[in-house]
Amino acid sequence: xxAENTLKTPVLVLGATSLIGGYLLDxxxxxxxxxxxxxxxxxxxxACWLDADLSDPNLDEALPPVATVFSxxxxxxxxxxxxxxxxxxxxxxxxxxxxxxxxxxxxxVPEERAVAASLAQAEADVEQFCAANGVAWTILRPTxxxxxxxxxxxxxxxxxxxxxxxxxxxGPGDGLRQPVHAQDLAIGAVAAAQSAAAENRAxxxxxxxxxxxxxxxxxxxxxxxxxxxxxxxxxxxxxxxxKAASPFLPGATAAMATRMGQDLTFDSRDAVTDFGWAPRDFxxxx
Numbered sequence: 001x002x003a004e005n006t007l008k009t010p011v012l013v014l015g016a017t018s019l020i021g022g023y024l025l026d027x028x029x030x031x032x033x034x035x036x037x038x039x040x041x042x043x044x045x046x047a048c049w050l051d052a053d054l055s056d057p058n059l060d061e062a063l064p065p066v067a068t069v070f071s072x073x074x075x076x077x078x079x080x081x082x083x084x085x086x087x088x089x090x091x092x093x094x095x096x097x098x099x100x101x102x103x104x105x106x107x108x109v110p111e112e113r114a115v116a117a118s119l120a121q122a123e124a125d126v127e128q129f130c131a132a133n134g135v136a137w138t139i140l141r142p143t144x145x146x147x148x149x150x151x152x153x154x155x156x157x158x159x160x161x162x163x164x165x166x167x168x169x170x171g172p173g174d175g176l177r178q179p180v181h182a183q184d185l186a187i188g189a190v191a192a193a194q195s196a197a198a199e200n201r202a203x204x205x206x207x208x209x210x211x212x213x214x215x216x217x218x219x220x221x222x223x224x225x226x227x228x229x230x231x232x233x234x235x236x237x238x239x240x241x242x243k244a245a246s247p248f249l250p251g252a253t254a255a256m257a258t259r260m261g262q263d264l265t266f267d268s269r270d271a272v273t274d275f276g277w278a279p280r281d282f283x284x285x286x
Contacts, residue, residue, distance in 0.1 A: 005194050008067035008092050011035040014054065014081070015073030017042070019147045020096065023186035024070060031190065036064055060084035068193055071095040075139075076118040079125040086133050093130060093137045094193045096185070097123055099204055101141065103264050109255045123202065131200075138192045139202035140185070143266060147182040148223070148284050152251075154179060157220045158286050163248070166229040167221070170238035170257035173214035173230070176265045178206035184279040188271065195275035203274075204266035208281040213260045216282065223284040 013024060016037035028035045034048065042049035052062045054077045066088050071078050075097045085093075101119035104112040123139055130137040146154035161167055188205060192198040211219070214230055221228035233241065238257055246252065271277035 005196055007031065007033060007190070007194050009033060010064060010066050010089075011068045011070070012064070012066040012085075012090075013037045014069065014071045014078070015039065016049070018072040019145055019151055019182040020072050020185050020189070023183040024072070024189060027186050027190050035070075036066075038063075054078065054081040060087045063088045065089050068092040069094070070189055070193070075126065076122040079122055079129065082126070082129045082133075086129075086135060090135055092193060093126070093135055094189050095126055095137065095139050096189070097139050097141045097202075099141045099143050099264070099266055102266075103259070107255050108258075109253050112253075112255060127200075136199040138198045138200075140189060140192065141202065141204045141266075142180050142185055143204070143206050143264065144177055144179045145182055145185065146179050146284060148286050151182070154216075154220060154284055155286075157217060158224060158284075160248075161221060161224060161226065165226075166231070167217050168231055168233050168238060168241065169214060169217065170233060170235045170242075170260045172232050173212060173217065173260045175213050175259060175261045176210050176263040177213055177216050178210050178265055179216060179282045180205060180207035180279055184208075188275065188277050188279075191275040191277070192271075197274040198271075201270075201274070203271040203277075204268060205271055205277065206266050206268045206279070208279040210265055211282060219282055220284060220286075224286045 011028060011033050013035050016025060017039045025035060025037060037049045038052045040053055042051050054073060059081055063084060069085055069090050075095055078095055097119050101116050105116040107113050126137060144153050145151055149155055217230045218228040239254055242252060242257055268277055
């Protein structure tokens with residue numbers, strides 16, 4: 001049994017329009033907490049939302065009093081905002097990073113290596129600031145996040161299936177994956193914020209099961225109530241096809257194809273012990 005703290009209020013959610021944001025706001029409200037949400041593109045007519053930019057040098061003047069902060073924005077935006085958050089009362093921080101910190105650090109694509117470096121540096125900056133200023137921190141690194149119809153991972157596969165009816169893979173697609181639902185991450189974030197054991201620690205958060213890329217693709221077909229048509233292509237041929245299909249696949253890279261055969265797996269047993277991490281199996285429904 002983990003020791004629990006009462007969630008310290010007021011609560012502020014940064015990047016609340018992200019995949020996790022809506023689920024987190026719902027979770028907090030269900031717990032009797034009325035959070036304030038920040039976004040550069042807040043929904044109109046929502047009283048609890050603030051239009052603010054984390055890079056604003058006058059951010060401290062725009063912020064309300066705060067005790068607990070959930071940061072869903074890209075973590076490299078967070079260090080610049082920490083002094084303003086602390087000045088307004090922050091004593092507890094739960095921030096999302098990504099396991100891309102590890103999986104992309106040796107990528108052949110310079111932009112991906114830069115992302116990995118930015119994640120690592122931002123995590124270090126967050127930890128250093130919090131340690132120096134008496135803020136209890138937790139960093140959560142999800143694996144492959146999905147939220148049916150909204151994400152750029154699993155839902156992108158669904159979009160290709162909807163468009164073409166088939167899904168070719170580079171090689172056998174035997175690289176292992178651990179997709180994690182955005183709602184589970186929201187549940188985990190609130191649990192981590194209330195756990196004394198999770199203070200001043202970082203966790204890799206994986207989904208409820210580990211499966212091959214091929215099996216993950218098959219599950220997407222099943223979630224769309226379609227007969228799976230997943231087949232393997234030689235990597236060289238897949239590369240040519242990817243290049244030809246680039247107008248339909250913005251942001252797709254050869255490195256993504258290579259990773260279909262790589263295991264991108266992590267261990268969340270410490271999160272299970274420290275704050276009861278219990279994600280669902282991968283059974284998407286579209």
